[in-house]
């Protein structure tokens with residue numbers, strides 16, 4: 001608790017405390033003001049079957065709409081702040097059993113997209129989650145193929161094809177680190193779930209004990 005307080009005080013020094021929903025000043029350690037938080041539509045956590053009697057639980061804060069949608073789509077200089085606010089929102093509001101996990105894994109970004117944007121939104125979110133819940137950050141995965149944006153593709157099956165071979169482990173050592181561990185994938189938004197299914201299959205093949213997903217919003 002003490003650590004969390006210090007962390008939030010620290011992040012308040014870096015990021016101005018204005019509610020991204022209504023621009024009202026917020027003086028406590030929350031990503032949105034209480035009114036904007038109350039206006040979020042909660043989502044029910046969902047399990048996706050991924051074969052061989054395995055499934056992944058997806059924990060999300062809200063539907064992909066309103067202020068959360070604006071934060072996910074944030075452009076220019078405000079992007080990093082938006083990513084941190086999404087991470088804090090996830091850390092504070094997602095109905096996730098945090099104690100079950102040994103580490104947090106952000107959904108990787110292809111380097112060409114990283115180059116253009118300068119950072120990985122999911123990684124900033126994952127760092128906020130790690131700080132809040134005192135969990136280690138794992139970066140075992142890389143995106144080897146520049147995939148189309150999932151939003152540009154209709155249907156679950158084509159989306160699975162789009163990402164099926166798009167990811168790999170950074171190296172053998174990182175792959176070994178995932179064995180026997182319960183890992184929590186972090187991303188901004190899940191729609192069809194094709195991306196997280198592809199990643200979860202990879203992590204399970206490496207011997208992960210449990211893979212779940214936490215996101216700010218479900219599309």
Ligand SMILES: [Zn+2]
Nearest residue numbers: 019022033036
């Ligand atoms: Zn507000």
